[in-house]
Amino acid sequence: MGKFKGLNYRRPAYLLMLMNMFGFGLLFVANSYNPNILYVGAGLLGLFILMYTIIVLCRMGDKFIMLMACMLITIGVLLLCRIKIDYGIRQIMWVAIGGAAFFTVYVVYYNIRFWNRMWFLYLALGTxxxxxxLLFGKVVNGSKNWISLGGFSFQPAEITKILFIMFLACYYSGSWNKPFLRLKPKWVTMLGTYLFIGFLVLQRDWGTILVLFAIYIFMIYVYEKGYGFLAGNVGVAAIVALLGYKFLYHIQVRVSAWLDPWSDIADKGYQITQSLFAIASGGYFGRGLGNGSPNYIPEVHSDFIFAAVCEEMGVFGGAAIIILFFLIAYRCFKISITAQDPFDKAVCLGLTLMFAVQTFIIVGGVIKMIPLTGITLPFVSYGGTSIVVNFASLGIIQAISAKEERGTGGAGHESK
Structure with missing residues (x-):
């Protein structure tokens, strides 16, 4: 039985290695034998082997989540190298930093036992x-969600996603039950949620608003006993959405481009129509690495990388990405269900919802299922802050998984 279990987690690792070598080998040939392609592929594979070896040897819990995330990263880096080799090289650097963040967050989260008692700190840091x-940020693509420090730019909203989830987990785990300023924790949690959303409205970061609010609604659905509170929050969101559509031009543009992009194909509908053209031209099996025209799509390296995948790897390539996200969500939901500590359970659920909702929003926007919002596809799109924060989120989930594997999950956090 032990031998079978060993093969069980090694086979996906062999598949990852084969996919890496085959993919970067094809891209090497398609790009006139550019040696930088092979260097990027070798560097990426070396990072994956190092991270996976540490996870296995140190008994760090679930052995599959990181493998599936690495498969997504491989696909993303392949397309980034195809679009522009500099993107691929920089993404490798961010993957290395993200790997360091993964292990750092794992160690910190695993060894600190009072995460469930710091709800006010999460709220204060997020605020x-x-x-x-708002004070020092710069506007990029219509949203004021970037801060630059000494030539280095990052998105604070990515960090606030984790803080927001841990803030919610303090209440929904039952760890926080004392009133604050005569308000019950339930209402403080709701006010904190709308405070975060209000800041995002001022920043015009509609994608992150959808992610945070969807996480909050799902947490209410899972933990609240009645449906009245859920219905009230959904009703408030519907009213705010209608008011936003009526008075905010930016939202009107997004909705009109979603409903009928063909009426203004040269301007408002350009992004989504080019995305649809790319997906259609790829067919089932794709045009092949290096044979597509991804540069016709604006922001193809970030928001629209899924369209580039479908063009060069086909609908089956796009379906493979979606299946990998489904498998990650399945493994993470399983960890959440089996976690003994209520706070760990709530945090793992929130982080899993973050990955799932973000994937649905960006894939749905690219294929014209829902209005487009400017967020990245986790682990696939180009972006330093996104990669590091996603790895940090996986580090928390990995720590929760390790607690259960080692039998320390039942006494994970202190109670007041």
């Missing part, structure tokens, strides 16, 4: 990051 963005 501070939003205020800093």
């Amino acid at each position: 501070g990051l939003f205020l800093a963005t």
